[in-house]
Amino acid sequence: MDFLLDSLRASLYLIVTRDPAFCHAVWTSLYVSFWSIIFAALLGIPAGLAVGLTEFPLKRTVITGLNSLMAVPTVLIGLLVYGFISRQGPFGGFGLLFTPSAIIVGDALLAAPIVANLALSSVRGANAAILPTAMTLGGDRLQSVLTLVSEIRFGMVAAVIAGFGRVVSEVGVAMMLGGNILGYTRTMTTAIALETSKGEFALGIALGIVLMAVALAVNVIFQFLQRK
C-alpha cells in the first residue's frame, strides 16, 4: 500500500511543483501525438473512404491486410523507420533520427492503419442508404461523398481518438526513434520506462497517473467538440 500512496504523492508533487523536466515530457508527448495523429488522419481517412466507397477486385484481401496492419508491433515500426532515417539509411541526410520529428513519423505510421480501419467501418455502416439518397437528390459524386462524410463524422472523430490513444501510450517507437533524450525527445512513456529501469517505481507510476489524466482530458475535449 505504501507503494501506491508514494506514487500518488509523487504524482501530485510533480503536478504541483510543475517540475520542468516533467512538464517537458508531458508537452513532448502531446506535441508528437498531436502531429502524428494529424498525419495519420491525412493518410488513414482517405484510405478508409477510398476502400469503403469503391468496388474493386481483391477488396476483401485489402481489408484483411488493412486489419492485420493494426497488429504490427511498435518496435517493428520503430526498427523499419530507424533503417530508413539512420545516417546509413536512404533518408539519413535529413538527420531525423533521435528528434521529435522521427517519433512523429513512426507514430503516424503506427496510427494510420487504425484510423483507416475505423474510418472504413463507419463508411460501411452508413454507406447503404446515404450515398444513393444524396445521388437521387441531385448531388454529383463528390458532393454525395461529402454528405456521407458529414453524416459519419462521429465515426471519423472516434477513429482519430482511437489513433491518439494508441500513439500517446506507446513506448517502442518513441524509445527507438527518439532515443529518450532528456528535455528533447523524452516522452511520458519513455520516462516511465526509464524510471522503472532506475528502480524508481513510485515515480514511474506517478507518471502513469499523469498520462492517464492527460488522456482523459483529451477525450473530454474531443467529446465536447463532438457535441457541438
Added chain:
Amino acid sequence: MLPGSPVLAMERLRMSTTTSTENSGLLAVLLPPFEKKHGCKVDVIAVGTGKSLKLGETGDVDVVFVHARKPEDKFVADGFGVNRRDVMYNDFVILGPPDDPAGIRNTVSASDAFARIAAAQARFVSRGDESGTHQKEKEIWKAAGIVPKGKWYLEAGQGMGEVIQMAAQVRGYTLADRGTYIAYRKKTDLAVLRQGDKGLWNPYGVIAVNPARHPHVKHGLAMKFIEYLTGEEGRRIIADFKIDGEPLFFVHGPHEVKH
C-alpha cells in the same frame, strides 16, 4: 520543425553513452556547465557500450563516451573515431545475495568466483547486451574456462540498473560497475562479494566520431567537449561526484583520489 515544438533551435551535440554514466546521475551534473559555456545542448542517448559504438560507426552521433577498451581501440583503428582520451575509471564488482549460496566470498580471483557460481549452478544474471559490462563478464568466463549455459544462467538483455534489480529478485549473482551499484545500493539487498582484482578495472574513454568518414558530424563541438571532460573543470566535477559520501568515478592527475 512543426508549430508547438517543445524545443528551441540550439546547437546540439549528440552523444551516445553507457547506461552507467546516465543512470548514476553523473551526466546531470557534468553536462550543464559545458552546455552553458558553449550555448549548446548535449543530447544523451544512453545505451550499452556496444550500441553506443555502433551509433558512432553509422554517424548517428557526434561523440561516444563508453567503457570497453578493446572495442574502443578497434573503433579508432577501423577509422570510425578519432582523438580517444581516457576520462575516468572505476571498477567492476561481483554482486550476490548476502548469504552467498555459491560461497564466492573467499575465492582468490574473479574467474575463480565465476567458476564456483557455475559449479554450484547458482543463478547468474547476465546483461547479455554487448555492453561494456557484458564484454567484461564474457572475458571473465573465458578466463575461467567456462561457457556459461543452462537454467541458472539468465541473459536479461537489459541495462545495468534492471539487471541489478533482477539479480536481487531472483537471489542471483551478477557483475556490475561500482558506480551503478552504489547508485542502486539502497534499492536492493545485494552485497559486494568479490572486488579489487586487476582484471576488474573499468576505464571510461571518450572518442570523437571521425569527420572524414561522416562529414555531417559536429566535430568542432565534439572536440571541445572532449577537452572539457578531460580538462580541469570536467575532472573536478567527476572527482567531486558522490552518492552517500562515496565517489563513483575516479580521475588521474591533480584530482586523483587514492583508494
